[in-house]
Amino acid sequence: MSALAPDAIAARVQAVFPNVIPFRSENGEPWLAVAPADLPGVAALLRNDAALACDCLMDLTGWDLKGYPAVPPSDDIAVVLLLFSMAHRHRVQLEVRAPRAACEVPSVSGLWPAALYFEREVFDLFGVTFRGHPSLRRIMTPDDWVGHPLRKDYVYPSEYHGVAHLREGQRFEGGPNRGSAGAAGGTA
Amino acid sequence: MTVEATTPAGELMKLSMGPQHPATHGVLRIVIESDGEVVANCTPDHGYLHRSIEKIGECVEWAMFVPYTDRVDYVCAMNANLAYCVAAERILAADPGAPKVPFRAECIRVLVAELNRISSHMLAVGAMAMDVGAYTPFLHGIAQREQVNDIFERLCGQRLTYNYVTVGGVAFDLHPSAPQEVRAFLDQLEREFVRFNKLITTNTIFRDRCAAVAPVSAKEAVAWGLVGPNLRGSGVDWDLRRDEPYGIYGQLDVRVPTGQAYAGRKGVVGDCYDRYVVRLLEVRESIRLCRKVLDLLPPAADKPNDPVGGHQADVSKLLRKPPKGRVHVRTEAPRGEMGYFIVSNGTKDPWRVRVRTGSFTASGIFHKVMRGIFLADVVAVIGSFDVVVPEIDR
Numbered sequence: 280m281s282a283l284a285p286d287a288i289a290a291r292v293q294a295v296f297p298n299v300i301p302f303r304s305e306n307g308e309p310w311l312a313v314a315p316a317d318l319p320g321v322a323a324l325l326r327n328d329a330a331l332a333c334d335c336l337m338d339l340t341g342w343d344l345k346g347y348p349a350v351p352p353s354d355d356i357a358v359v360l361l362l363f364s365m366a367h368r369h370r371v372q373l374e375v376r377a378p379r380a381a382c383e384v385p386s387v388s389g390l391w392p393a394a395l396y397f398e399r400e401v402f403d404l405f406g407v408t409f410r411g412h413p414s415l416r417r418i419m420t421p422d423d424w425v426g427h428p429l430r431k432d433y434v435y436p437s438e439y440h441g442v443a444h445l446r447e448g449q450r451f452e453g454g455p456n457r458g459s460a461g462a463a464g465g466t467a
Numbered sequence: 468m469t470v471e472a473t474t475p476a477g478e479l480m481k482l483s484m485g486p487q488h489p490a491t492h493g494v495l496r497i498v499i500e501s502d503g504e505v506v507a508n509c510t511p512d513h514g515y516l517h518r519s520i521e522k523i524g525e526c527v528e529w530a531m532f533v534p535y536t537d538r539v540d541y542v543c544a545m546n547a548n549l550a551y552c553v554a555a556e557r558i559l560a561a562d563p564g565a566p567k568v569p570f571r572a573e574c575i576r577v578l579v580a581e582l583n584r585i586s587s588h589m590l591a592v593g594a595m596a597m598d599v600g601a602y603t604p605f606l607h608g609i610a611q612r613e614q615v616n617d618i619f620e621r622l623c624g625q626r627l628t629y630n631y632v633t634v635g636g637v638a639f640d641l642h643p644s645a646p647q648e649v650r651a652f653l654d655q656l657e658r659e660f661v662r663f664n665k666l667i668t669t670n671t672i673f674r675d676r677c678a679a680v681a682p683v684s685a686k687e688a689v690a691w692g693l694v695g696p697n698l699r700g701s702g703v704d705w706d707l708r709r710d711e712p713y714g715i716y717g718q719l720d721v722r723v724p725t726g727q728a729y730a731g732r733k734g735v736v737g738d739c740y741d742r743y744v745v746r747l748l749e750v751r752e753s754i755r756l757c758r759k760v761l762d763l764l765p766p767a768a769d770k771p772n773d774p775v776g777g778h779q780a781d782v783s784k785l786l787r788k789p790p791k792g793r794v795h796v797r798t799e800a801p802r803g804e805m806g807y808f809i810v811s812n813g814t815k816d817p818w819r820v821r822v823r824t825g826s827f828t829a830s831g832i833f834h835k836v837m838r839g840i841f842l843a844d845v846v847a848v849i850g851s852f853d854v855v856v857p858e859i860d861r
Contacts (some may be wrong), residue, residue: 286835306792306811335689337797342810342819348791359808361795365689365705372795393692396831404521419517419860428522429819 282369283330285309291331293377296321302374310359310372316386318375322387325371332372333362336387339397339406345379345431355429356405358384377407379430387413404429479507484845486515486558493856495849497833501842509837509845511830516860524820529555529786532820535708539822540858541804542590545583545619546800548632549576551822553713554796554807559782561790569777572636573715574764578649579619579631581753581760585656586615587801588696588746588753593655595743595850596667599676611659614652618645634786636779640771646761653754660750667748678730679836681836681848684737691835692828695803696749697852700726700742707799715763721754724748739844739851741843746853787815802826804854826858 283291287299289311298323300312313321325333338361345354355376362371375384386409388394398409399418406427409415417424426433437444485496494515500508520539524532530556536551537544559565568576571591593608616626621642623631631638645807667673683693688701698705702725707713710719726741728734768776791813797806803825837845 304792306558306790306794308793308795310793336692337804338795338806338808338821338823340821340823342821346809347812361806361808365703368710370795375471391692392690392835393828393831396827397692400827418515419514419519421514428519429525436540 282364282367283445284369285371286361288331288369288371292321292324295324297408308372310374313373313375315375315377318373318387319385321373321388323358326390330367331364331371333364335363335365336391336393337361337363337370339387339394339401341401341407341429343379343405343429343431344376345402354379356382356407358405358407360387360403382407384409388412403427404462439466475626477848478502482842486512495830495854495856495859497845497849499837499842499845504842506840506842506845507836509834511833513830513860515828516857518857518861520861521820521822523832524817526816528668528815529789529817530783532817533633534630536629536822537630537775538857540800540802540824540826540855541627542743542855543583543587543765543801544629545579545631546587546798547712547805548629549580550796550798550800550805550822551807552632552634552800553787554794554809556782556794557794558789558792558809558811559634559785561792562785564779565781565785566635566772567774568636568714568780569773570715570775571640571765571767571773572647572778572780574760575637575641575778576632577716577719577760578641578712578757578764579622579629579637581756582615582618582649584753584801585750585757588750591801591850591853592667592743592746595739595847595853596673598650598723598846598850599673601670601673604663607659607663607666607720611656614655617783618648618652621648623820633779636777638773638779640767640778641764646764649757649761657751660747664747668744674730674740675733677743677847677851678734678738680739680844681840681851682735682738683836684817687832691832693832694825694828695799695801696745697803697825697829699724700851701737702741707797707804711797713798715760718763721756722752724752739847742851742853784828789813789815793832797823800825802829802855802858822861824858824861826854826856827861829854830859 292299296317298314303309325331341358356379358375360373377384384407398412401407402415403417403419404427477501479500482499486494496512498510499506520535523535536547540547571638589608589611593605596604623629683701685702688698704725706723708716714781724745726736726745728736729744730740765776771777771779772781789811791811793810795808797804806823809817812818
């Protein structure tokens, strides 16, 4: 049982799925870019291959690229899978980018049941539909909530069922772009 | 104990437990469909305490997010502070000029984190005993928590949400009498421990009540993302303080207790009693770590940013223009892995702050472990997983 280096993991995955591209973030964190269609196969390989054996899904979350200084610029929603192997003690970071208009990613809850809750949260807060999830419902916000709060273009609602969120004359002080010129953080 | 449901579907009684139920540790609602005394289906309903902390993280500056982390888990706010600060420091570390956290600050961090772990676990085991019907142990548990709160109040002025650990160190140096106070508290706690174990841990009624209830196997625990004492209760030998050390935990030689079917002949590994006992054993370990770190504590220096005796490295300039990139850092909080996934776009506000907490995945397994148990055991299961609702909903 030995931990594999990030490059060795990437090479092992690429041998089966040549479309998977290894990246390193600006501060050196390794991650693998996976196309949504490849995700079930890549995830199953990482989970079941004896040398990879990622039996633990540490976290499954998302982040919005809209406005992020990525090269090339993109407004996709990224779903991040943080995997860990208890046996080998190595970690793998997968990132699946889905277009924000048709945000659909295959579910991995069949491989890691922990994903059942994580995917519900990403569905609720980012609006990513996980194909194959048995009960994809909102988890944090009420079922009739409008919008997905962690998207960067989320518009703050002014009221919920007749209960105003702001007092008269009050406005939201800021959103993600607080402080930069002309960017009101969503005044609804 | 698992009992098969006998009534055909359609004749189940629907019971809404919570959100204002004394045994659900906050505002957790669980919809239970029961067949007589047996739980047929259980659906946790979350969101009552959702405060959109992750969205707030994108709207405030790096250092301004620390007080919000207190609210992620107010039962162990020190550990919650620490988790975020370690992650933010990992982002800053990409800058070649990033200062290191002073050694004295690292010692203080371990000290407060372990004290908070003690107080959190004492509350958890006391509350679990109360949930299954023994009221007195809860008072003994909360009495210990009270003493830790007193120490923290003298340290930083707060009793619940401390805002004490900062990016780059801690907010204040220890007050001069703190080491003696902590040592006196630890000595007292060890004596109290004997009494507590006599009162409840070795109590046959309590032990048999929790034995073999809702067992989780090691494999299931890993697959369902259980962390911390719940994972170790299932017999998995894994502790981030030892296996992925952060701060100075690497020098402290952390010992890790695991579940061993402590309830004896009637118990199985990973049952409610194992999760309970593992928490108590972790308190023991935390007592040892506190003493060890007090021995390591260097004397205070005059300058706060002294690399050895200081308590706060100067990171204010760096926090205005941190390096770009992403990190995923996990730390061992009392309720298990508290993981931060942070994306930085190089500005004074984080681009994305993700908090992964132990209670979130622990509540994800509820519907599975509760199927087929007795209605009266539901509270024992909630108590043994030690879920804290603000941590689920964030």
